Amino acid sequence: MTETEGVIKYQLQDIDITEINAWRSIMHRLAVIGQSRDKYAGYGYGNISQRLSGNSGQFLISGTQTGRPESLTRKDYCIIEHADLEANEITSRGPCKPSSEALTHTALYQRDPAIENAIHGHCPEIWRQTAALALPHSAENVPYGTPEMAEAVQSLLQMHGFRQSGLFTMLGHEDGVMAFADTMAAAGREMIDCLAQALVIAQRCKANYNSRFII
Numbered sequence: 001m002t003e004t005e006g007v008i009k010y011q012l013q014d015i016d017i018t019e020i021n022a023w024r025s026i027m028h029r030l031a032v033i034g035q036s037r038d039k040y041a042g043y044g045y046g047n048i049s050q051r052l053s054g055n056s057g058q059f060l061i062s063g064t065q066t067g068r069p070e071s072l073t074r075k076d077y078c079i080i081e082h083a084d085l086e087a088n089e090i091t092s093r094g095p096c097k098p099s100s101e102a103l104t105h106t107a108l109y110q111r112d113p114a115i116e117n118a119i120h121g122h123c124p125e126i127w128r129q130t131a132a133l134a135l136p137h138s139a140e141n142v143p144y145g146t147p148e149m150a151e152a153v154q155s156l157l158q159m160h161g162f163r164q165s166g167l168f169t170m171l172g173h174e175d176g177v178m179a180f181a182d183t184m185a186a187a188g189r190e191m192i193d194c195l196a197q198a199l200v201i202a203q204r205c206k207a208n209y210n211s212r213f214i215i
């Protein structure tokens with residue numbers, strides 16, 4: 001890392017990517033991050049990020065269209081050096097480009113200094129149970145990867161009094177879910193815990209439906 005006029009310049013090769021990469025692989029196994037011919041017109045989906053030390057607001061994030069491999073390498077990540085939510089501008093460095101979804105990660109990091117990690121995944125099981133699980137969510141008319149979404153995310157955090165961890169869905173982004181926390185493991189567990197709760201509800205709904213036929 002080098003420092004110029006007080007702004008730390010992180011070098012990708014100096015950053016330990018092992019933990020973020022381990023959790024990214026777990027999310028890939030759950031198909032929360034991935035790429036499949038029969039989903040979303042074949043485009044890769046989901047991304048994972050980690051705040052870099054210091055309070056500069058910089059963070060590491062998996063690049064756009066990196067959904068397919070089971071495990072990523074350093075060349076699949078980039079550093080968000082600067083982001084301006086109002087101007088809808090992102091400055092990044094690294095061998096690949098961030099998706100426009102990096103704006104939503106920025107919204108979290110700028111809102112609360114305690115948030116250190118975030119996972120944006122696509123999970124139809126959780127997304128469909130937004131109401132049943134009373135999950136915080138952004139409205140259907142807010143598209144993902146826009147300044148409006150960044151604004152909506154910041155108001156969600158404020159409205160629901162999120163501290164350093166939580167999960168919300170994005171109704172304007174098919175299957176879109178965002179989990180965040182003060183550690184990578186806690187963000188991953190937010191996603192997995194919520195998926196388990198969603199699967200419980202789905203089974204109960206199915207059981208109730210079946211029981212009508214038994215009676």
Ligand SMILES: [Zn+2]
Nearest residue numbers: 045046101176
């Ligand atoms: Zn998405």
